[in-house]
Amino acid sequence: MFKKKGKVESSKKKEHRKSLGRFVGLFMIIAALLSIVVMFSSSYIQTKHLLNERNRLSKETAAQVMEKTLSDIASDAEAKVNAGTSLSGFTQGKFTGNKILDTMKTSFSGDDVYSNVYFGTQSGKLYALNSLSEKIDPRTQDWYRGAMSDTSNVYWTKPEYDESTGQYYSIVSGAVENSGNQRGVLALRVEYDEVEAAIGPLNVGKKGTIAMISKQGAVMGTKSCDTKEMYKKGQDISSSDVYKKIKAAKGTKGTLKVSGIKGVSEIYYNKGGANSQAWAFAFVPQNDLSAELGKLATTSLIVSIVMVVLVVLASMFVIEAVKIMLGGFTEAFNSGKDGYLERINTDDFGNGLQARVAKMAVEPRKDRSELNEMSLAYNEMIDAISALTESVKSSAVKTAKNAEKLRETSEQTASAVDEVSQTITDVASVTENQARETVHGDEQMKELSRIANELAKDVDVLDNVSTQTASLNQQNMATMTEVSTNWDSSQEQTERLVNEMQNLSDSIQNITQVIGVINEVSRQINLLALNASIEAESAGDSGKGFAVVAQEIRKLAVRSKESTNQIVGIIEEIKQKSDRLSDEVEISKEVGKRQTQLIDSAIKSTEAVYKNTEQLISTSERIKHSNDSLNEIETKVSESLDKISASSEENAAGTEQVSANAEEVSASMSELAVAISELSDTADELAKHSKLFK
Structure with a gap:
């Protein structure tokens, strides 16, 4: 139907120009880099916050566990003293050594809460469950005097350090009065080694420290996660800023700003209850997170490099695919500019992966992307223009x-006119030949009439073809306008898609906030479960069932936190995909703008074709006008021949009249020659326009 360009014509020297694919790839790389920077910055900040939160919770937990252990020991010891002061062996009858010792052995043997049991009487006698290395008058001891001064409550002595055992201890005592009005004091020696055992498995961050001090400022136990201990057992820190601020604090627990500890700006303290004999505090140095954050930064850098490499490779792939897609359109339009009407054929793209992607995007098909439909519309337009060109x-x-035939007829007519002139010149001598020449002229005029009729038919055909061409071109312009309108509608849909993606991103942020709340609830459940476990442990056998329930609650809290972390990961992945989809939509918008420009260019080209068609119709009208002039000339020549036939009978008298008629025929032939010349020029112009389409 139409010609194809050869290899020589299609292999024109490529011009150096900036490819749209480079801008698309550069935009993808910049967008990816910004996303990577934002993602890892937020990850670094969030991780740092979580690590700080971990350290804060570990400080609070360690201090709470220590004070809880102290509180349990104190409560158990006080309960033992209160129960012991009511034993019948102490309250019934008079005090005797055997009775007191038997009661102590029966009621207080085999208990780990205390290491020894004392009973002192008003007479100065002291009885002990475990033998003493020296004789002591109980009335000189602080625990005896304290219990006697307030017989309704138990009395605690301040913690003291036993060098022989290397442990701190306190004595809790209570007054006893028997039925004989004798008074005595029951006392239990409570060791704090169980508290130090509770400190052992506790960790405060990576380099943090947990310490237990007496109300007087003596270090009773300490645990440091660093290789270098900051406090030593038995050390007096009553003059330090830490002790002073803990002592002056009004609350039973909280965070304090302190000085005097290298690399530490704040501590967490817990004073326990009103009867607590020791305080606990914990702190983490400021460089505690440096190692973990350093590893995070290194990992983030490696991942960033890998992601950048992947993005660059993807950008190169997209650049090549865009070049192939747009190259197909550019080649087709350049061919049209040179007069070669070629369809868009994706078979020339090649067999590479980028070429296959370009084929899918540009292949002329319906019910696919805008590029597919535009390719199909372009091919249909080329087919219509090709058919019009052939016509x-x-x-x-x-x-x-027909112009050639008219030229030949004109030459024949001119020859006939010459013959008529010759006849007029020799009219006197060749009168007998006049009738024959007249008949011959009549035959020539009939031939001329036949040719004129054929020319009229050809002009009508040309007029019909021109009208059809104008109609087809008008339909083509309407189709291109509709394509442009549909393209604009597609661009609006793309804008709405971008807005919906932004709304999706906002919803993801709201989900992230809700997950934060769930994490906080899980943390609180975990702490409550821990406290419940401690309470169940202090309740002994009766609390074992409750301890199992508390342990299950902790497991549920841990599973809830893990599930929440998985949800966070999934949401982060959705967010990344949403960002990539948003980037691809933005790229589609840029490509859409370029296609809009191409459609506008095609509409302008169609308008140019429409103008040429109008010029063709105008030329056809001029041909019809020339044909009408030819008919008039034919009529005049016929009339002249009739006159010649009539005047043949009066040859001698009508010589001058024949001469005048010959001159009139000569003038008519001149007009015929002019008309034929115009017809020939019109035919040449029509051929010239038709040659533009190959």
């Missing part, structure tokens, strides 16, 4: 043939 070519050939 114009055919009409041009016919017009040229």
Whole structure:
């Protein structure tokens, strides 16, 4: 139907120009880099916050566990003293050594809460469950005097350090009065080694420290996660800023700003209850997170490099695919500019992966992307223009043939006129030949009439073809306008898609906030479960069932936190995909703008074709006008021949009249020559326009 360009014509020297694919790839790389920077910055900040939160919770937990252990020991010891002061062996009858010792052995043997049991009487006698290395008058001891001064409550002595055992201890005592009005004091020696055992498994961050001090400022136990201990057991820190601020604090627990500890700006303290004999505090140095954050930064850098490499490779892939897609359109439009009407053919793209992607995007098909539909519309337009071109070519050939016939007829007519002139010159001598020449002239005029009729028919055909061409071109312009309108509608849909993606991103942020709340609830449940476990442990056998329930609650809290972390990961992945989809939509918008420009260019080209068609119709009208002039000339020549036939009978008298008629025929032939010349020029112009389309 139409010609194809050869290899020589299609291999024109490529011009250096900036490819749209480079801008698309550069935009993808910049967008990816910004996303990576934002993602890892937020990850670093969030991780740092979580690590700080971990350290804060570990400080609070360690201090709470220590004070809880102290509180349990104190409560158990006080309960033992209160129960012991009511034993019948102490309250019934008079005090005797055997009775007191038997009661102590029966009621207080085999208990780990205390290491020894004392009973002192008003007479100065002291009885002990475990033998003493020296004789002591109980009335001189602080625990005896304290219990006697307040017989309704138990009395605690301040913690003291036993060098022989290397442990701190306190004595809790209570007054006893028997039925004989004798008074005595029951006392239990409570060791704090169980508290130090509770400190052992506790960790405060990576380099943190947990310490237990007496109310007087003596270090009773300490645990440091660093290799270098900051406090030593038995050390007096009553003059330090830490002790002073803990002592001056109004609350039973909280965080304090302190000085005097290298690399530490704040501590967490817990004073326990009103009867607590020791305080606990914990702190973490400021460089505690440096190692973990350093590893995070290194990992983030490695991942960033890998992601950048992947993005660059993806950008190169997209650049090549865009070049192939747009190259197909550019080649087709350049061919049209050179007069070669070629369809868009994706088979020339190649077999590479980028070429296959470009084929899918540009292949002329319906019900696919805008590029597919535009390719299909372009091919349909090329088919219509090709059919129109072939029709114009055919009409041009016919017009040229008819012009040639008119030229031959004109030459024949001129020859006939010469013969008529010769006849007029020799009219006297060749009168007998006049009738024959007249008949011959009449035959020539009939031939001329037949040719004129054929020319009229050809002009009508040319007029119909021109009208159809104008109609088809008008339909083509309407189709291109509709394509442009649909393209604009597609661009609006793309804008709405971008807005919906932004709304999706906002919803993801709201989900992240809700997950934060769930994490906080899980943390609180975990702490409550821990406290419940401690309470169940202090309750002994009766609390074992409750301890199992508390342990299950902790497991549920841990599973809830793990599930929440998985949800966070999934949401982060959705967010990344949403960002990538948003980037691809933005790229589609840029490509859409370029296609809009191409459609506008195609509409302008169609308008140019429409103008040429109008010029063709105008030329056809001029041909019809020339044909009408030819008919008039034919009529005049017929009339002249009739006159010649009539005057043949009066040859001698009508010589001058024949001469005048010959001159009139000569003038008519001149007009015929002019008309034929115009027809020939029109045919040449029509052929010239038709040759533009190959």
